[in-house]
Amino acid sequence: MKTADPELMRAMNRLSVLDAIRRHGPISRVEISERTELSTTTVSAITGSLLDDGLILTRHEGDIRNAAARGRPRVMLELNPAAARVVGAKITASRMVFVVTDFCGDVLSTLTLPIRIDRQPISVIADLIEDGVRRCVVDAELSLKDVHSVCLGLPGVIEHRTGRIRFSPILKDTNVDFATEMSARLDTPTIIESDATAITLAHHWFGKARDLEDMVLISLEQTLGLGVLHEGRLFRGAGGLSHNLGDLVLGMGPDGVVRLSSQAGEQAILADQRGDGAFAEAVKLGRGMAHAQALIKAEDSQLLTAAIRAGEAIGLSIANIVTLFAPPRVILVGTSLALGAPFLKSLGQAYALAIPPSLQGVSELVFDDSNDEFWARGAAAVALYELYESPWSTTGPAH
Amino acid sequence: MKTADPELMRAMNRLSVLDAIRRHGPISRVEISERTELSTTTVSAITGSLLDDGLILTRHEGDIRNAAARGRPRVMLELNPAAARVVGAKITASRMVFVVTDFCGDVLSTLTLPIRIDRQPISVIADLIEDGVRRCVVDAELSLKDVHSVCLGLPGVIEHRTGRIRFSPILKDTNVDFATEMSARLDTPTIIESDATAITLAHHWFGKARDLEDMVLISLEQTLGLGVLHEGRLFRGAGGLSHNLGDLVLGMGPDGVVRLSSQAGEQAILADQRGDGAFAEAVKLGRGMAHAQALIKAEDSQLLTAAIRAGEAIGLSIANIVTLFAPPRVILVGTSLALGAPFLKSLGQAYALAIPPSLQGVSELVFDDSNDEFWARGAAAVALYELYESPWSTTGPAH
DNA sequence: CGATTTAATACGCAATCCAAATTAATGTTG
DNA sequence: CAACATTAATTTGGATTGCGTATTAAATCG
Incomplete structure (x- = not known):
């Protein structure tokens, strides 16, 4: 356990104030005090030090005051982008x-x-x-x-x-x-x-989990990944090890262990399409999913089957993750979402089937198609x- | 985020000192200071308060000093059982x-x-x-x-x-x-x-995880349970929800979702034995496993099959848990361990097969047959x- | 110009650490 | 054998830093 000294105390409160400023845009000192439950005097001290360090800026103008605004106007504080x-x-x-x-x-x-x-x-x-x-x-x-x-x-x-x-x-x-x-x-x-x-x-700060302190994210790309937000912090395994969802085992097959990646990885979904030369080329260039999307629209039965199978496997795995972490929201991202309705539908159905009755309604699934920049x-x-x-x-x- | 004030600071250090005393038996103040990285003066203040509150006791006697011990002998501190x-x-x-x-x-x-x-x-x-x-x-x-x-x-x-x-x-x-x-x-x-x-x-305090800050425990009883120790603290899902391992899904069967509990729950393993009147009676009285143990020794083929199947399913699930939490040790407890060698062997084999190569050697399996009192x-x-x-x-x- | 709300300041308390003093047991020596 | 020296643990005093309450200064609206 970390030893608590005044320095740690200050670091914690500093982070708390900085986080409030980051999350709630231009914000006055009083409002920071309300949100962080810190005293106004402490907030003043900390914001003063942040101003000295050039981490935040004051903004007098642009203060759209309420009609019934009286008294000394609030000074709004915001992060200094140039810090x-x-x-x-x-x-x-x-x-x-x-x-x-x-x-x-x-x-x-x-x-x-x-x-x-x-x-x-x-x-x-x-x-x-x-x-x-x-x-x-x-x-x-x-x-x-x-x-x-x-x-x-x-x-x-x-x-x-x-x-x-x-x-x-x-x-x-x-x-x-x-x-x-x-x-x-x-x-x-x-x-x-x-x-x-x-x-x-990214989703906690800018995206679809801004309002949550607990959340699980499933990334469906070449590799299947997992991110966990627990009590407002990133959760990593022991030793800071990240999780690799694709390594999850679904069961024993005739050829040994069946891993999720072999059912639902990009490779697995697109593997059957090797016969098509143009497709193979697209895959090689990282455009496999875009191509696959077109095929799905054209109701290519081979790919449809693969997509449905993948959706099912992922749906089950998500249910398992929810069983372990019980997050109020699960966000799904990644290129595989481009597989579209058949994939998502089978995923949703498998999830609904697999989620234990006692956890029904605990978690909502949210899909997100953010670009790479995100x-x-x-x-x-x-x-x-x-x-x-x-x-x-x-x-x-x-x- | 919790707001940090002196009270929190003291609570943290108090817990840290109390924990050091609990873990390291009779211990002197200097040694507490070394372990917790708190200054001797802080340790003295806290131990003084703990003594006042009657939470700990001093022990001058029984101080087995080193041969070359000179100077003032240490005063050993220990928890006050009567507190x-x-x-x-x-x-x-x-x-x-x-x-x-x-x-x-x-x-x-x-x-x-x-x-x-x-x-x-x-x-x-x-x-x-x-x-x-x-x-x-x-x-x-x-x-x-x-x-x-x-x-x-x-x-x-x-x-x-x-x-x-x-x-x-x-x-x-x-x-x-x-x-x-x-x-x-x-x-x-x-x-x-x-x-x-x-x-x-219990294992963190008294048992086979005293030396660890991270650990996962799998309990194999009527219900299959999971306990996680993360950074020295019990880890619970969002909202403090505990995990229920039996709800994990292994795959899709002909009759819908196949859950771990249906493969490896006590009920599942013993279900096949209903024909035997004496056995059914034993199960009803909670002695099913003891009875099963006898049957296994007698190489009852039906039960052997069930035990091996269960071991396999649990081995796979443990690999999945390790994939997510990467604990240095996994402790297995519960009545089902009584199924003995065939069960444990298939469990171990399935685990070894299912653990991802990149996590090989990260985690060791430990079996424990603590009694109910534990x-x-x-x-x-x-x-x-x-x-x-x-x-x-x-x-x-x-x- | 008064009312009102916000920001900054002054003081007290709690808890940390550092340095110095105190205490306690033991060994050594006249 | 008793007084002194030695060694180590603990306590005490003083400085720093933080939070919190109460007070004072500031800025705007009516």
Whole structure:
């Protein structure tokens, strides 16, 4: 257990105030005090220090006061976008998407590299990522020196705490200390995070879970991922290990263990379509799902069957996740959603069937088709969150 | 987020010190200081207050000093057993086990009621539990007034925070506010907890997870339960909902969803044996597993098949749990372990097969055949933990 | 110009840490 | 054998920092 001292106390309250300002836009000190249940005097002290540090700004104007507004007008406070910049990235097998965001998490520049990097050696991938980060930073008319930290979201089994990639479908190697590698290359602190975890935070900050403290997110991409928000914080397994949903076992088949990834992974759904040359090409370029969507619309029976089977498997797995975490909302994201109505319908039906009676109505399913930039923004949010948490500067209290 | 004030700070450090004393037996102040990373002066202040409140005791004697020990000898501190008493209970379909423990969690008296309470109305069950608690307290030569709180561990889906039983195999009714009911009957604060969660804490405090901060426990009884220890604390689902492993879905069968409980629940394993009159009687009396054990030794093929099938299903499910939580250790407990070698072997094989390669070696399986008293003691530990956490008395700091 | 609401300031309390003093047992020595 | 030195644990005093209540200053509307 962490030892509690005044410093921790201040760090907690600082985070609490900063979070209130981030979430509730321009906000006055009194309102912060109400929301955080901190005394006005404490809020004043903390906001004063935040102002000194340049993390927040005051805004007198634009104060749309109520008609019956009397007395001294409130001074609105908001995050100072210029306080820091971070880079977030989403790395997949067929493309990389980078964003530079300001301190608010608003995007300053975006860069998409449609490069296929299937299981290449680390050095190659690291080269590409380094290049992408540098270019995206330049696009934002910044230098890497202006960037506080970088967060890379990628699929697989990631050990967040150590920055180690235990396994990733995009890497040939396993057990790679990628955080150290990239930090050295970029000369900037670099965080490695599961892509699913990154977009989980994106939804908590900007998307469909802003109102919730508990939530589960299922990402359906090349890899099937899981992100868990528990009591307002990202939940990772013991040792900071991220979850890899595709590794879940559905049962024993004749050829051994049947994993979810073999039933519902992108690969599994599209595998049957190899006969079609154009399709194979599309898959290779990461456009497989778009192509599949067209086939589904044309009622291609082979693909329809695969989609329905996948939906069923995922529906069951979601029910299992809900049995374990009981979140009020489950958000589904990822390219596989493009499979459309048949897929979603079988998913929903399987879920409804599989959810235990005692948990009926506990959780709602929500589908989301955010673009890649949103994922990258989530990675940036992870970097920002660690920034908010850190004590920042000296934060000298009294002057 | 909780607002941090000095009171919270003190509560945290108090818990930290109290926990160090609980875990590391008689311990000197310096050693507490080293372990908790609190300054010696803070430790002295807190231990002083704990001494004033009568929660801990000093022990000068019995201080086995090193040969080269010079200088002032250390004063050893330990929990004061008489500081408080709690009652813990394990409620199953075929019996109830009660314990009264002291402040250390040591058992003062035990009471086992071999009563079958299969799905009786709440009032009947509440009557029996009330009676059991009262008798056990009397056996310890105490009065209910001397008991600080009661914790009941029972199978099913329990909402710890509210004390509500959403579903339990031993109750006919669902969604019962059992905490309120029992608190009123006993006129003592009563906590409702999942039996699996209770024994999880028992293992953390007294058993096979004393050295770990992260751990998962699988309980194989009439109901299949799950307990999770995460970063030294019990992990419960959103809203404090406990997990019910038996509800996990293994796949789609011809008759709909196949749940783990239908493959590996006590009922499922023993169901095939109905033809045997003596066996049915044994099951009804909660001795089914003991009987089954005998049959297995006699190599009854029917039961062997059922046991192997069950082991396989549980092995797969454990792999899934490990995929999600990545605990360094998985502890298996419960009556079904009595099925012996064939069951355990198939379980282990299925687990080894199903664990993802990237997580190989992350987790070790440990089997434990603790008796019912240990479960009840776990429930008592849950009550004690909440007691440790609570600010206790006024805890007046300075005098 | 008074009323009213917000922000900043002054004081007291609690809890941390650091440094110095105190206490207690043990070994050593005249 | 008794007084002194030694060593280590604990307590005490003082400075820092935070929160909270109450008071004072500020800014706008009626």
